[in-house]
Amino acid sequence: MRDSSTIAAIATAAGTGGVGIVRVSGSKAEAIALAITHLKKLTSHKAQLTSFFNQDNQLLDKGLVLFFKAPKSFTGENIVEFHAHGGPALLQCLLDATISNGATLAEPGEFTKRAFLNNKIDLTQAEAVADIISASTAHAVVNAANSLSGKFSFKINILLEKLVEIRMYIEACLDFPEEDIDFIEKGQILEKLSQVQTEINDILVVAKKGQIIQEGFQVCLIGKPNVGKSTLLNLFSQEDLAIVTNIPGTTRDPVRALININGIPIKVVDTAGIHETNDPVEKAGIDKSISIINTSSLALVIIDDLNDIDKYINYFLKLNQNVKLIWVFNKIDLIDKSPCVDLIGKHRVISISAKFNEGIGLLEKEILDVFGVQSMDSNESLYASRKRHILALNDIDRYLKSALNNLNQPELLAQDLLSAQNKLSSITGDFSPDDLLGEIFSRFCIGK
Ligand SMILES: Nc1nc2c(ncn2[C@@H]2O[C@H](COP(=O)(O)OP(=O)(O)OP(=O)(O)O)[C@@H](O)[C@H]2O)c(=O)[nH]1
Ligand SMILES: [Mg+2]
Numbered sequence: 001m002r003d004s005s006t007i008a009a010i011a012t013a014a015g016t017g018g019v020g021i022v023r024v025s026g027s028k029a030e031a032i033a034l035a036i037t038h039l040k041k042l043t044s045h046k047a048q049l050t051s052f053f054n055q056d057n058q059l060l061d062k063g064l065v066l067f068f069k070a071p072k073s074f075t076g077e078n079i080v081e082f083h084a085h086g087g088p089a090l091l092q093c094l095l096d097a098t099i100s101n102g103a104t105l106a107e108p109g110e111f112t113k114r115a116f117l118n119n120k121i122d123l124t125q126a127e128a129v130a131d132i133i134s135a136s137t138a139h140a141v142v143n144a145a146n147s148l149s150g151k152f153s154f155k156i157n158i159l160l161e162k163l164v165e166i167r168m169y170i171e172a173c174l175d176f177p178e179e180d181i182d183f184i185e186k187g188q189i190l191e192k193l194s195q196v197q198t199e200i201n202d203i204l205v206v207a208k209k210g211q212i213i214q215e216g217f218q219v220c221l222i223g224k225p226n227v228g229k230s231t232l233l234n235l236f237s238q239e240d241l242a243i244v245t246n247i248p249g250t251t252r253d254p255v256r257a258l259i260n261i262n263g264i265p266i267k268v269v270d271t272a273g274i275h276e277t278n279d280p281v282e283k284a285g286i287d288k289s290i291s292i293i294n295t296s297s298l299a300l301v302i303i304d305d306l307n308d309i310d311k312y313i314n315y316f317l318k319l320n321q322n323v324k325l326i327w328v329f330n331k332i333d334l335i336d337k338s339p340c341v342d343l344i345g346k347h348r349v350i351s352i353s354a355k356f357n358e359g360i361g362l363l364e365k366e367i368l369d370v371f372g373v374q375s376m377d378s379n380e381s382l383y384a385s386r387k388r389h390i391l392a393l394n395d396i397d398r399y400l401k402s403a404l405n406n407l408n409q410p411e412l413l414a415q416d417l418l419s420a421q422n423k424l425s426s427i428t429g430d431f432s433p434d435d436l437l438g439e440i441f442s443r444f445c446i447g448k
Pocket of ligand 2: 230231244251
């Protein structure tokens with residue numbers, strides 16, 4: 001599946017900038033650079049100041065050419081980078097010149113895919129390249145850098161070794177029963193397997209936090225009309241985004257804001273108040289509210305009457321069992337109550353006044369607590385984890401549970417361990433189907 005073509009792309013972001021980079025990777029990269037720069041020779045890993053010419057030998061610009069001779073390059077192939085001035089037309093001319101000299105346009109993520117296929121990086125590191133580019137907070141950058149440096153893969157590989165060791169032992173017992181290897185050293189197998197399972201669960205906890213920091217989550221504001229949803233959205237976003245009036249049914253279209261609580265990116269969506277109405281426009285807004293609840297991780301149910309909890313709990317649970325709920329009792333200024341967290345029945349209720357900015361800190365803390373990221377200190381070493389990793393780790397946990405139940409049936413036990421091993425390998429990409437690779441790399445930007 002290795003591709004022998006030479007690829008090229010503009011590696012810097014669209015638009016103008018001081019410097020713009022065109023990157024070329026493949027066997028023709030060196031020849032292409034010699035043709036464009038008119039230099040006699042390139043020196044690997046050294047910046048050379050040079051002129052750039054197009055296919056008609058017209059001077060385009062002056063800048064740096066960098067040559068990374070294979071295999072000491074990002075992709076493991078010959079790479080050339082042209083560092084020119086950052087004008088879109090100029091960079092397009094340079095790109096055209098590479099194409100006229102034999103390169104083809106790179107697909108999104110193709111440089112990183114080649115790095116993966118040439119064993120320069122594994123799959124979690126390749127994903128971390130995309131994550132470091134898309135990171136929206138400093139914490140997310142640090143986590144992605146941890147993954148990129150191989151810390152996450154290192155943990156996974158150690159567990160893989162442990163699993164392989166247990167599996168080999170069991171396979172040996174199955175293959176050579178006459179050797180009378182004391183297979184049913186169940187105690188030892190049990191202990192080793194339990195240890196691996198504990199470590200998988202530890203990684204899962206860290207991975208879930210990492211995913212939240214990387215991707216954040218969506219919180220919707222729902223409730224009856226006029227309870228103060230839009231006022232709360234404006235307070236969260238510190239902007240006058242949504243219209244606030246004392247007329248019930250003000251918000252129709254959902255209003256979205258991206259906020260940041262303790263460095264975690266959170267998408268907040270204000271929705272139309274849910275109630276019975278004959279107004280077709282309001283009805284359409286309510287339908288949208290319901291579909292937004294279904295795509296959110298957390299719903300803040302705003303109420304201005306504590307009796308509404310019992311009234312609405314079943315309604316909201318019916319909409320989506322998976323969405324977490326926080327009850328927010330708003331307008332406490334009207335009853336002269338102070339902000340606080342109460343337990344009413346089984347429900348934690350945060351009392352606030354959105355209009356007078358009271359209790360918002362309590363609410364933010366509660367939101368982070370729901371996802372277990374409140375107590376996170378910024379020095380905690382996390383990884384940029386993805387849903388793919390978390391699903392795989394959950395599967396591995398399931399296989400290990402099944403293995404622990406099959407200690408008396410070595411064939412089944414061996415099968416469970418093989419499944420767990422393959423899942424673990426899929427995280428780093430040692431055992432990953434082509435369609436998964438296609439899906440991962442297609443999400444990259446071009447030039448990376
Ligand atoms: N006293 C008091 N009034 C508030 C508070 N929060 C909101 N209000 C008022 O309640 C009214 C409705 O507020 P909105 O934020 O528009 O309510 P909403 O839930 O978005 O309403 P719809 O969009 O119609 O569903 C406005 O007059 C707000 O000023 C509060 O904490 N205290
Ligand atoms: Mg509103």
